[in-house]
Amino acid sequence: MKCSAEVIERRLCAFREMCRRRGLRLTAQRMAVFQEVAGTEEHPDADAILRRVRRRVPSIALDTVYRILYRLEDEGLISRVQMSSDRLRFDGRVEAHHHFVCSECGRVRDFTSAAVDRIRLPEEALACGEIRARHLQIRGVCRECLDRRAGRKGR
Ligand SMILES: [Zn+2]
Ligand SMILES: [Zn+2]
Known part of the structure; x- marks a missing residue:
């Protein structure tokens, strides 16, 4: 896109x-x-x-x-x-946002969430040092891959 x-x-x-x-x-x-x-x-x-x-x-x-x-x-x-098992990738978006990563096609989707940005960080994280950014990464199977699977089953 x-x-x-x-x-x-x-x-x-x-x-x-x-x-x-x-x-x-x-x-x-x-x-x-x-x-x-x-x-x-x-x-x-x-x-x-x-x-x-x-x-x-x-x-x-x-x-x-x-x-x-x-x-x-x-x-x-x-x-x-930085994806755990993947190569380093680069993002033109520098404003705070989060990622949904598809385990099947590798596509990375951006999303923003005021709720996530507001989460009170646990003491365990604060104890590690000064917080500069927070980033939520969700892994799953994207809509396109789910649809493709469903289509394959339907045929
Ligand atoms: Zn996918
Ligand atoms: Zn992004």
Whole structure:
């Protein structure tokens, strides 16, 4: 799923602003990598980002893509999604949100929940250190996969 034009424009603005503030050159490579992460809701991994970026910047290498991704993450322009048994994936959405991860197709869905954001954290978590963010990750089987299964049974 592609993000709406409005969302993409807002993210690109933040990106250009950061480059200006940090005196970073707006290279074709940085721009292409950022656009791939910021323009999709798919939470792509670095290989998928590399494949798409190469359509525009054919010479770019995987380690360059990683370097750019980590830098963008440091600057708070993208976030990282760590799945337990999966590869590292990247997210153009940096506002607080949560994930539903499908165990069958690997799709990652975003959702927001005021209820989750308000949960009083247990003492056990607070005792570990200073809380900076909270993130709920739910694993399950997505609607599409459930429908596909149901369809297969129906035939
Ligand atoms: Zn699925
Ligand atoms: Zn997300």
